[in-house]
Amino acid sequence: MISYEEYVKKIKAGPAPAEFDGMYRAIGRKIADRQKLRAREALAGVVAILVIGFAAYFSYPVLSGGNGQLLSYVFDQQPEVTDGPVIDYVFSDPGTF
Amino acid sequence: MIPLVDYGFKCGPELFFRRSCLTGYIIMYMAQLDFESVYAEHKGNVWKLVSRYVFSREDREDLFQEVFLNVHKALPRFRGESSVGTWLYRITANSAVNYLKQRDRHRQVVKVLSSLRIIDTEEPPVTSETALEKPLARLNPRQRMIVVLADVEEKKLDEISELMGLPLGTVKSTLHRAREILKKELIKHDQL
Numbered sequence: 255m256i257s258y259e260e261y262v263k264k265i266k267a268g269p270a271p272a273e274f275d276g277m278y279r280a281i282g283r284k285i286a287d288r289q290k291l292r293a294r295e296a297l298a299g300v301v302a303i304l305v306i307g308f309a310a311y312f313s314y315p316v317l318s319g320g321n322g323q324l325l326s327y328v329f330d331q332q333p334e335v336t337d338g339p340v341i342d343y344v345f346s347d348p349g350t351f
Numbered sequence: 352m353i354p355l356v357d358y359g360f361k362c363g364p365e366l367f368f369r370r371s372c373l374t375g376y377i378i379m380y381m382a383q384l385d386f387e388s389v390y391a392e393h394k395g396n397v398w399k400l401v402s403r404y405v406f407s408r409e410d411r412e413d414l415f416q417e418v419f420l421n422v423h424k425a426l427p428r429f430r431g432e433s434s435v436g437t438w439l440y441r442i443t444a445n446s447a448v449n450y451l452k453q454r455d456r457h458r459q460v461v462k463v464l465s466s467l468r469i470i471d472t473e474e475p476p477v478t479s480e481t482a483l484e485k486p487l488a489r490l491n492p493r494q495r496m497i498v499v500l501a502d503v504e505e506k507k508l509d510e511i512s513e514l515m516g517l518p519l520g521t522v523k524s525t526l527h528r529a530r531e532i533l534k535k536e537l538i539k540h541d542q543l
Contacts, residue, residue, distance in 0.1 A: 258534050262502050264483060269402030270411070274394050277412060281390075281419050288420075 386423055393439050394419075400440070403503045404447045404496065406484040410454070418446045441514050444496050451492035486536035494529035501526050 256264075401414045421442050429438060465472045487495050496515065500506045508526070512519045 255538055258530065258537060261483075261486065261533070261537055265403050265499075265503050269399050270408065272394075272398045272411075272415070274398075277416055278390060281416050281423070284416065284420055285423055
């Protein structure tokens with residue numbers, strides 16, 4: 255059995271020699287890999303946003319202006335069609351406007 | 352050649368000669384020089400601390416590289432409030448604790464998988480250096496770092512408290528507990 259102090263001395267004894275140049279090159283490679291990964295993640299994010307955006311644009315009439323068909327129908331009507339008792343009622347109702 | 356530190360700074364070729372862009376590139380270039388000089392100046396100290404914390408060659412090299420990857424990431428945020436040495440010590444201590452936590456988790460997974468015979472593993476050969484790690488292996492990563500800093504690196508307790516971002520009382524009690532555990536372990540490991 256060795257004492258605690260001897261054990262600490264053994265740990266202190268001196269680190270093994272290191273291959274600093276090799277490790278420096280490995281660090282460089284890892285940093286480059288991380289930067290590539292980050293760039294790929296950013297690109298994937300942009301692509302995902304575009305895909306979701308396109309899907310939403312074509313799926314929801316509100317976003318694609320699909321409700322324009324409804325509005326154009328309203329605006330295309332002749333005044334005599336839109337001016338009528340129902341419209342008069344709507345505009346004259348104090349609770350509506 | 353280490354890639355430039357990423358400052359989130361982007362300039363297209365058409366803007367390169369604008370003053371702001373040039374300044375940005377100069378800062379990036381200086382940061383790269385800084386990383387090289389930090390590495391050149393402090394690699395020995397980092398290796399020393401790493402070698403006193405983990406004992407197999409593979410662990411030492413992995414942890415050493417992890418420390419400098421973290422340094423590269425943190426360099427743009429270094430404001431010079433403490434010396435580079437202290438800042439680096441802090442990064443090394445925190446990286447080492449995290450490294451050991453990850454390694455232990457990984458080993459537990461490997462152990463479970465090999466007990467289920469999903470994978471085959473070979474025990475790494477025991478060398479005189481890895482045998483030194485056995486008593487320390489009973490400590491958790493934080494206890495281990497505090498023991499190494501206090502008793503091997505001979506840092507003062509208030510320095511350790513600052514380096515590890517822990518209250519002084521916690522450092523004292525953790526160190527006391529860790530020494531107790533180590534002394535008990537040393538009785539068991541008489542082949543050291």
